[in-house]
Amino acid sequence: MNQDGRKRVYIFHVTPVIDGGRFPIKRIVGEELTVEADLVADGHDVVQGRLGWRILPNRPWSYVPLQPLDNDRYRAVFPLTEIGLYEYRIEGWVDEFLTWRYRLVKKWALGQDIDAELLMGRELIWQRIALYAKGPKSKSDEVVEALETLRRLLHRFDETSEKEQRLLLMQDPQLEQMMRKLPDLQHAGQSRRFPVRVDRIRAGFSAWYEFFPRSCPTRKNGHGTLRDCEEFLPYIADLGFDVVYLPPIHPIGLQHRKGANNQTVASPDDPGSPWAIGNEEGGHMAIHPQLGTLTDFDHFHQTLRALGLELAMDLTFQCSPDHPWVKEHPQWFRHFPDGTIQYAENPPKKYEDVFPLNFDTPDWQDLWNALLDITQFWAERGVRIFRVDNPHTKPLVFWEWFITQMQSRFPDTIFLSEAFTRPKLMEALSKVGFTQSYTYFAWRNTAQELRDYVSELFFTEKNQYFRPNFWPNTPDILPGFLQTDRPAAFTVRFILAATLSPNYGIYGPAYELLEHQPLSWGSEEYDHSEKYEIRHWNLSQQPNIQDVIKKVNAIRHQELALQHNGILTFHHVDNPQLLVYSKRDPAYHSRLLMVVNLDPVFTQSGWTALDMNALGLHEDAHYVVHDLLTGARYAWNGPYNYVELHPDGYNAHILRIEEGI
């Protein structure tokens, strides 16, 4: 027989929840979480409910009452004030006292006899006093006060036999208040517990700059060092970025080292791919000697932080054939029966310079711990952002454990998933813990593609756990759209990334210097890719798009609208080469309207049909739009306005809506 047959409230459809609570939803510290649920009880009795929440593993529960909406739905809000893992649950119960009082008042109003009802009410109050009086001896002041007040009320009730007097007493607001303070939860129904991962602000708002330290532009020749890089950092800070991401900085393998343009034979001068990690000088905890020492690293890191920047390190869980683990832990690699180790491959592609780790090894527990050790080593040095290389080729079950372990010791750690794979696998990586994720943005070019993809990311359940990070390029991806020398192409893709998504990044200086030559026709590989050779960049090269980058990053920091992914609206425009969208903060303090010409060659113009409601404007409003890129101001009326954009200019408007000016 059921444990407790008096739990009359059932709880359904709690939101927001993903996968029935198997994985946490994600939020940013400082936000509030609005929870809703259906509380369903038999009959017409008064249902009460509360939301309980706490910070895991074992902080005390806090509670807030549920407010009724319509149709048996209830809502409560609680604040997310700390970084970490929360859980929440819903409780619901039938409030016998309020049910009784509702009936009492109704009967009185109908002129029915209420003598027996009054006595029943007295009994209910008395029972509630008894329930709390028999509890633990040390009671909170609040409980003691409530008990005292209820006893006083009962005393006054007993002192009179006047029906009207008693009725008035029973309707005393203080009575209801005290009874609510001492709820009878003996038969409360409870939902499951639902987890919420709360990350720091940078998890939800960040501009990333990736560069190869060995190609540091402040070094005119040879292999750049971390000391050289310190001199490059002010340039990145000046452009307005928040996060500096370095590809692996560890020693690089010699066996099967790749030559320039991914040739299978390297010349003695070729530096090799930084992702072929490890040689006799060390593995994942070592610094490449030509970059410097651990001391140099700490110094570089210090300088970087002093500029207001944050470092993101690379986590690539694989080894070159020269990595110390190959000899120390041969069981962590997959061996052919002839004893040779299987290198990475995806036929016809071969990565002879890389041995993947074999997560199917019976020794998986030691392997997992070793990978955790590596990462904690860098976290202990203060690194709190990790860009994880190819997480989709390592088991989800590993990541779920690994990220939980890392974040329980270093709660402010951010992991960016570098997975460009099947959509369900990318989503699963986010569910098991990745803070941010690369996306298909690099391959979404037309207005329809962008609208569809952004809607899927921001307007569906994915928004609960998948935090997009938009990259127009990476060292692996030079999209066809950018295989041109037209600055407008680079400007457009940059503005889209930086204004559609609160998290975005570029791989520079290739991006801002308009590097656009592919390895071959139809390839997305860069010619003379920095993955395989050292490049010497000229930051003063013309044309470049440093100016627009600087402006847009400044706007991002000024305008709340661009700091969240929540309130985005696409607007109609009668030219499919134009994309029009707005973002705003919840209070409408910051309202931006972006008009982007997706055509990097020709001038495009059109008439907008703005969703005025989404902009917080009346249908026939007169307002000023202030272009934050050019400084120009335009007087607009209502939803229909003319726009015209030229590839020779910014090819985009970032319009601040300014009323009453």
Added chain:
Amino acid sequence: MNQDGRKRVYIFHVTPVIDGGRFPIKRIVGEELTVEADLVADGHDVVQGRLGWRILPNRPWSYVPLQPLDNDRYRAVFPLTEIGLYEYRIEGWVDEFLTWRYRLVKKWALGQDIDAELLMGRELIWQRIALYAKGPKSKSDEVVEALETLRRLLHRFDETSEKEQRLLLMQDPQLEQMMRKLPDLQHAGQSRRFPVRVDRIRAGFSAWYEFFPRSCPTRKNGHGTLRDCEEFLPYIADLGFDVVYLPPIHPIGLQHRKGANNQTVASPDDPGSPWAIGNEEGGHMAIHPQLGTLTDFDHFHQTLRALGLELAMDLTFQCSPDHPWVKEHPQWFRHFPDGTIQYAENPPKKYEDVFPLNFDTPDWQDLWNALLDITQFWAERGVRIFRVDNPHTKPLVFWEWFITQMQSRFPDTIFLSEAFTRPKLMEALSKVGFTQSYTYFAWRNTAQELRDYVSELFFTEKNQYFRPNFWPNTPDILPGFLQTDRPAAFTVRFILAATLSPNYGIYGPAYELLEHQPLSWGSEEYDHSEKYEIRHWNLSQQPNIQDVIKKVNAIRHQELALQHNGILTFHHVDNPQLLVYSKRDPAYHSRLLMVVNLDPVFTQSGWTALDMNALGLHEDAHYVVHDLLTGARYAWNGPYNYVELHPDGYNAHILRIEEGI
């Protein structure tokens, strides 16, 4: 650390599931269940999966392989061959052997060296043999045969050193077949287990006829008996109904007995409400003496079954003040402090003749068992359908236990929920176990209202657990639409109920004899309601709608289309007074197009715009529609056809689509 770090497959979004598997979905025996799930593993390895199912509590598991769809989604189907509670789950794993063979073939096709790969394949087969060879000593014939075949293949592999020979052996279809028979499930990921309630056919397809046995029309005066009723049953069978539902047949209380038209004072001749159950002659296990004895009941039940009908009894869990329980179990009722018992009320309504049961009693376990005893008493006499009165005023937690108990002992039991309450509560009652439910159909009159409501019931997740039973009237509900003497009103509502929903019922003879006088203007109560007095019906009274009832029930039994709620389509018509919809079986053997004139006063006509695809017809098809009500045949072309319906006729078409005639 995680239990098993080598479970690489995660399982998401299993369908069909409600509330994460907390409650069973519902199906009908003989159907198949199609299950889908996302199986997501890292990398590009070959994923295999299977669906396991079994009948609870402890029958053995059966398995069927999952078939891949696109985008990491998989599907399998299993048959529901028995009535009862099933559970199913999904398992998924990485198939190392198939992954290896895919790579082998690809490398061979690319001309790469495969010597090491061939040896690795040998190793994988050997490991699989070892896995199963070490298992239990008594192996199934299938396993023994597979092991033998694999050993033979390995022997042939070792006998040759020719690369091509070995490659051919590894591609032998028998090898794959045997490896699939011996899957390596050591690291299979598993979903939760999801329940499925499988009911008998009548749960999904039934026409109900409710009547008051004391007003049995075969008795010309006085109180009808069950013997009298036996003579009435052939009339019901002839009309084509399946289920006969009797309001309570137990002794009726005397204290506060209601008089005619719900008057608070009864005259000595007033029979009282059958729902005020119990007096000194007995309670819920007794038969009202004026109806007969238990022997009479069994005889009546026998006669009813011999006519191909099935009996539905009423379960009303409340007591008259004279019910034996009031003295025997006073703790099951709610007492005022002055000792009086609280009667049922919903101010300003008072039901002084009824004491509700107090499910909040500390003695709830005994109460629950007593209610189960009552029901099992009737189930032991062969009753398998119960219409439950006001289930929404008893706790959900009780019903969940009660129905589970009943159905575990009597798996073919059907419970109809008589709840006309808040939508979430009606849905919750279905989730916790009710087989069928009354609906808001009686108050959905216009084409838009009917389309919206039917779509909500049949085209949403509700269809997984909520089985509607459409009643155009009940003893409590004479809808405004039927407060007219026009037969067309009764015909239209009857045809809608009987063709929109596979389960429907009427309260007769009031319905077919067009009883339409309300107690007062604006009331939905019948004047001289049978709830409070005995009525003597004249079945030959004119006008009546016996003819259309008989025809429609016959069509329901002939046409598969009307026996399921699955494949319903609304079609466009250019007159809002007309409702056009089609139903069909999955194989298109039975295709019916209903055209209903919702206006009972005026002739209405219009042009259809049929969804030809939904009818299984080409856009420009020439076809014949055969009106099963009138026998008329019409030659129709394509989607646009003229229809005209007259309130003097059936006011509806039930058109069978007949091609090539």
